[in-house]
Amino acid sequence: MEEAKKGLENIIALETSISSIDGVKGVLKYRGILVNDLLDMPYDAVSYLLIRGKLPDKNELAAYSALLKERRPAGENVLNVLRTCNFNIEAMDALRTAISYMSHCDPDLSDNSEEANLRKAANLVAKFPTIIAAFSRIAIGKEPVPPNPALSHGANFLYMLRGSKPTELEAEIMEKDFILSAEHELNASSFASRITASTLSDLYSAIITGICTLKGPLHGGARMAVMDMIDEIAVPEDSEAYVLEKMANNEKIMGFGHRVYLTQDPRTGIFKKLAKELAESRGNMKWYETGENIENAIFKVFTEKTHKPIYPNVDFYSGIVYKYLDIPPRLATAVFAIGRISGWIAHCMEQYSDNRVIRPRAKYVKAGQPPENEPLLSPKKKIVV
Template sequence: MSTRGLEGVIAAESSISSIIDGVLTYRGIDIDDLASHASFEEVIYLLWYGKLPNQSELDQLTKQLAENASIPQELIDQIRLFPNNIHPMGALRTAISALGLFDQEAEEMDDDSNIRKAICIQAKIGTIVTAFARIRAGKDPIAPRSDLGVAANFLYMLTGEEPSAISVEAFNKALVLHADHEFNASTFTARVTVATLSDMYSGITSAIGALKGPLHGGANEQVMATLEAIGEVDKAEGYILNALANKEKIMGFGHRVYKDGDPRAKHLKEMSKALTELTGQPKWYDMSVKINEVVEREKGLKPNVDFYSASVYYSLGIERDLFTPIFAVSRASGWIGHILEQYANNRLIRPRADYVGPQKQDYVPIHQR
C-alpha cells in the first residue's frame, strides 16, 4: 500500500538528527541548547563527526574552513556570465555543480577525500552566494577574511562592512537552527543521489534543487513577500482573514512533523524582536506577531522555522530572494553529514511504485488509432 509523499514511512536509519515528541536534536543534543550556546562551526563538527569538538578540533576545523573559503577566479568569471534576473538558487545550483569541475579529486571516494570535499563545499558555498549577490548588483565580490567565522564572514562578504555583534549572533543562531532536520526533502534527495555512488558535488547540487522549491526552502521568501504586501501592523488582521477566506495558503505555518509547534521558531522570534528594534523597524516583528495570532486563532496552526527567519534576515539587510540560499549555506552542513553517513553504510535507494494505471492493454497499430 502506497503512502502519498512517503508520510510516516521510515526510509533508513540515521544517527545525525531526530525529531521525537516535537523535540529536535542533533546527535542527541537538544536544539534549544545548541541555539543558545553553540557556534555554527561546532554544529558542523557535531553533524560530521558525531560529537562536539574540543578546542583543538574546533580550531582546526575553523582554520580549514577559513583557508578554503575563496572560490576560483574561473568560477567568478562564470558567475559574471549568469543573467542578472535569475533566482539566486538557480545560480547557486549551477555554481556548486561547476565547482566540482575544478576539483581534481571530485571522483575520489575514500574517507580523507570526502572530508576534504566536505570542507571545500561548506567553506565556499557562502562565498558563492555573496559573490552572485554582489555581481548582479554591479559590484565586485569581496574576498573572505581568515579572521572571521562563517556567520561574520558571510555578512562581511555581502556588505563589505564588519557586522555588529548582535548581527553575527542572530545569523549564527539562524545557521545553527537550519543546519539539519532529519529526512527532509533536500536531505533525502542528497542521499538518493549519492546512494548511486555519485560524487558529493552531485549530491549537494541535487539537494539545492530540492530546497529551491517553495514548499521546502522557499517558504521564508514568501513570508517576507506577505509582510511587504501588508505593509503596516493595523492592516495585518484584515489581510490574513481575507486570504484565509479565499483559501490562500499562509506561508510559514504548520509542519508535517511538528503538530505542537516548531521548536526552532521561538529562537528566531526572539532575534526578530531584538533586530527589528535595533534597526528602528519594529513593525516587521509586530506584524509577524499579529499574523501569528490570527492564523493560530483561525486555523490552529503554529509558526515554523521559516516564519520569523524572514524578518530576521530582512533586518540584517539581506534581500528577500537570498533567504533560501542562506538556508542552503546552513543546511549544507547537514546534507554533508548525511552524505558521509550514506557512503559509510551504502545501499542503493530504489523504492517501488504502486501502479494504478490501466492493465491488459493491446498495442494498436498507428493506422487504426
C-alpha cells in the same frame, strides 16, 4: 502490495544517528544534543559535530575553523562563472551552477573515500557563503568582497554581502541562523541528497540535488515567500484582514504548518526571539509586529474553524530575521543552504558508509481502474468471446 502513502508520510525509510525529531513534544536534537544547547557554540563546532559525529575539542575546533577560513576564497574562475549568470534569477540557481563548475575542477571528483569526501566537505562548507555573497554583489554591479579570516562564519558572510562589518548582535544572530538551519532529519532535500549518494554518485552531485530540492516553495523557498508577504502588508494592523482575505480566496499563507510537528517547531520560538531582538536594536518593530499579528490571526481562525491550532514553522520568523539583516529576498533560500550544507554532507557521508541504493516501489493504478477489491466485471454481465 501494501497501500501507498502519499508523500511517504510517516514511512521509516532508514536509520540515522545524525538528528532526531519528537513531533509530539516539539524536540529537535543533533547527534543526541538539543539544538537549543548548541546555540552558544560557533557554527564551525556544529558543522564538525554533524559531519564528524562528535563535538570537537578545543584543538580540533581551532584546526577545523582554520581549514574553513583557508578554503573560503572561491577563486577567480568561479567568480567569472557567476558573472555569466542571469542576474534576474534566485541565488540558488547561481549556487547550483557554481558548485557544478567547482566539481569539474576537483581531481578527486569521483573519489568517494572518506578522506576525499571530508576534504570536499570543508571546501563546500567554506565556499557556500562566498559564492552567495559574491553573486549578490555582482548582480547589482559591485565587486565581490574577499572573505575576512578574522571573522566568524556568520559575521564573514554579512561582511562579504555588505562590504562592512556587521554589529555584534547581527553576527551572533547570523551564526545562530546557520545552526538552526543546519539539519532536520529526512527533510526533502536531505533525503534527495541521500538518494543521489546511494547510487554512489559523487558528493558534489548529491549536494546539487539538495540545492535543487531546497529551492522549492514547499521547502526552503518558503522563506523568500514569507519576506514578500510581509512587504504586502502596509501596517501591522492590516495583518488580520490580510489573513482573512487570503483564506477566503483559498490562498496558501506561507510559513505555517509542518508535516512532522504536531506542536510548535522548537526552532520557531528561537527565531521569533531573534527577530524581536533585531527589531528592538533597529528601533523598528513594524516587521516583527506584522509577523506576530499574522501568527495570532491564523491561530485564532484555525482554532475556531477546526478546533486545531496551526503554528508558524521555521521559515516564518526566519524570513523576518532576514529582513532585519537586510538580506535580499532572492537570497533567502540560498542563505538557508549555507547552514544546511553541513547536514546534507552528514547525510551523504552516512549513506556512503553503509550503502544500499534507495529504490522504493510504486503501486500501479490503471487509469479508470475501479477501487481495490471491487470486481472488474459485474457478476451479471456476460463475457462475449
